[in-house]
Amino acid sequence: MFKVIKRSELAPTEVEMIIEAPRIATKALAGQFVILRIDEFGERIPLTIVDTNSEKGSIRLIFQVIGKSTAQLARIRAGENIKDLVGPLGKATEIDNYGNVLLVGGGVGIAALFPIIKAMKKAGNHVTTILGAKTAELVLLAKECQTYSDELIIMTDDGSLGTAGIVTDAMEKIFQQQNIVKAWAIGPSKMMKYCTLTAQKYQVPIYVSLNPIMIDGTGMCGGCRVTIADTIKFACVDGPEFLGNEVNWDEFSKRMKQYQKEEVSAFKRYQK
Numbered sequence: 001m002f003k004v005i006k007r008s009e010l011a012p013t014e015v016e017m018i019i020e021a022p023r024i025a026t027k028a029l030a031g032q033f034v035i036l037r038i039d040e041f042g043e044r045i046p047l048t049i050v051d052t053n054s055e056k057g058s059i060r061l062i063f064q065v066i067g068k069s070t071a072q073l074a075r076i077r078a079g080e081n082i083k084d085l086v087g088p089l090g091k092a093t094e095i096d097n098y099g100n101v102l103l104v105g106g107g108v109g110i111a112a113l114f115p116i117i118k119a120m121k122k123a124g125n126h127v128t129t130i131l132g133a134k135t136a137e138l139v140l141l142a143k144e145c146q147t148y149s150d151e152l153i154i155m156t157d158d159g160s161l162g163t164a165g166i167v168t169d170a171m172e173k174i175f176q177q178q179n180i181v182k183a184w185a186i187g188p189s190k191m192m193k194y195c196t197l198t199a200q201k202y203q204v205p206i207y208v209s210l211n212p213i214m215i216d217g218t219g220m221c222g223g224c225r226v227t228i229a230d231t232i233k234f235a236c237v238d239g240p241e242f243l244g245n246e247v248n249w250d251e252f253s254k255r256m257k258q259y260q261k262e263e264v265s266a267f268k269r270y271q272k
Contacts, residue, residue: 001081002036005058011137013065014108015074016050022057024049024087030095030119031209031241034059034087035217038076042083043069046214046236048112049088059087062111062140067263068270089217090240093207097124098181102174102204103149104167104195106132106187110140112209113186121148128178129153130170132187136161167191168198175202183207185244189253196244208244210235212255227251 006018024034033048051060065074076082093116101120105113110131121127129149133139134157146152153170154162163170167187174180175198183206185195192208199206212235215221219237226235227248233239 001083002085003081004076004078007076007078010062010140014062014138014140015065016060016062017076018058018060019082019085020057021059021085021087022054024085025052025057025059026054028052028059028088029092030115031093032088032090033240034061034085035089035214036061036073036082036086037084038069038072039083042072044084044215044217045069045073046089046211046217048115048209050111050114051118062108064108068266071267071270086217089236091238093119093184093241095119095123100126100128100178100180102128102130102171102178102180102183104130104132104171104183104185104187105145106167106185106191107134107138108140109187109191109209110145113184114141114145116184116186117145118148121150126150128174128180130155130167130174131162132156132167132170132191134158168194171195171198175199175204180204184209184241189249189256192244193247193249193253196247196249200245206244207241208247209240210242210247210252211240212252213259226255 003020008016028049035044035046047061050062065071103117127149128151129145130153132155155165183199185192186209212224214224214236217236219234224235228242229246
């Protein structure tokens with residue numbers, strides 16, 4: 001059992017949890033994730049490790065309520081337990097002093113991007129961060145991202161915070177103004193695809209974090225397979241980060257919608 005130390009709501013559908021997991025807290029690196037299971041009947045849910053506290057033996061997770069399993073997880077309160085928590089999983093982000101780096105986060109993807117922002121700044125990089133969301137209340141961790149960014153740009157669809165527009169608008173300006181060496185983008189698959197196309201236009205390598213369905217997290221089940229540079233890879237062990245220009249985006253988008261009807265149906269039954 002893994003105890004929830006703290007639970008808070010960051011936005012109407014965005015929940016933060018601090019969970020007691022000392023062994024994971026001492027080993028986790030930026031870009032890695034955990035797979036959790038609420039109870040013995042629960043779905044296995046992969047979530048990026050947002051932050052760790054090795055002294056307190058805790059990890060920080062942020063997730064969006066989008067279906068039955070995440071709705072169940074959101075009902076767990078501080079002091080209660082989660083049955084299973086496995087990690088850290090996946091390959092860590094390759095952190096180095098590259099120079100000028102650009103990091104782009106959209107929606108709940110901002111939570112997954114934050115540990116990379118933090119690690120890149122600590123490694124001595126000049127960090128430019130772009131955060132995007134539909135509205136101001138969905139822009140997560142803006143103050144924390146600002147702490148580790150030399151420049152922070154916020155884009156919202158409705159203009160309620162920062163500038164009205166989408167993240168690729170801001171990317172265009174940054175690429176024209178700075179000599180960006182490498183970029184990262186984490187968010188919805190459509191956003192990551194167009195971030196990739198924008199970076200390609202300026203010949204900047206960009207890494208994306210893929211989040212397909214995962215079950216065991218060890219590469220054995222094959223559920224998280226993705227096509228990278230015309231080769232089958234498994235996001236749980238070969239990723240989750242891949243070069244954006246090598247991802248078969250059409251295939252990835254279709255696979256992400258594979259069980260959409262079943263997911264919607266299960267969520268509706270749970271809400272009754």
